Amino acid sequence: MAIIIIPFPFRKHTDKLREIQVDADSLADCMKTLIKKYPGISSIQDHPDLLSIFINGKLTKAEWNTVSLTNEDEVSLIIPIAGG
């Protein structure tokens, strides 16, 4: 099970949960499963360029379906915060 860390502003979509465990072989599967379970979080993809994904602390820019996940991989999703 990979562990997805949900960024604070999006926890309203995951019943306030910080971590979600997902059974997935790839990052693409992981995101698909997450959104299926918590549809509200799909808005995290509204601006794909803004979404940063860290796997075990390292930023990945690879295509999601090329990124394999193993048990206990930690996937952190980050959308930057902006102001005027």
Place this chain on the structure above:
Amino acid sequence: MTQLSQINQIVLPQSKWDEIVSHCRRKLAGEFLAGESKIRRAYGILAGTQVNGGITINRVLPVKKNARSVEPLKSYMDTVMKKYAKPSKTPMGQRGWITDPLELKECYEACDKEDLQVFGTYHMHLIPWEDDPLRDTPTVLDTVLAENSNLFTFIIAMVDESKPSIRVFFEGKLAEEVPLIIDH
């Protein structure tokens, strides 16, 4: 736990207000920490705890890096700012703030570790405008950038640097101001 949009009061301890003001004044004075973007503007994150429909700010996390010139964030900000920012003498590329993803991740981790919730961001307004001489309200740009953020926008009005003031708006919306108490 109450949804943030339903919060009816925010308490800011005097010590935390002092931290915010110190951050703003330090940046204005052009004193920068190691690794900090050399910009005379302050941006930060506020975290705390929620009790009975209100929240208390327990932690001020000044943001060091402005990723405004880093792609693809630069293009996003340029597009939004061209559309919504009020004309200014300051070049567009020097306006606006967007957090560095790694710094934000570390900030979230620090808050999780301390069992604190991230409630919002703060930034300062300096220049008086004809239609907003105190500059204590969100701009159209502030509102657009905070849209659907599920965060509060804390505006630090520093038109008179010796008399800073603060107001809070859910998702930067003028109509959704939340009463704020500075707790002495």
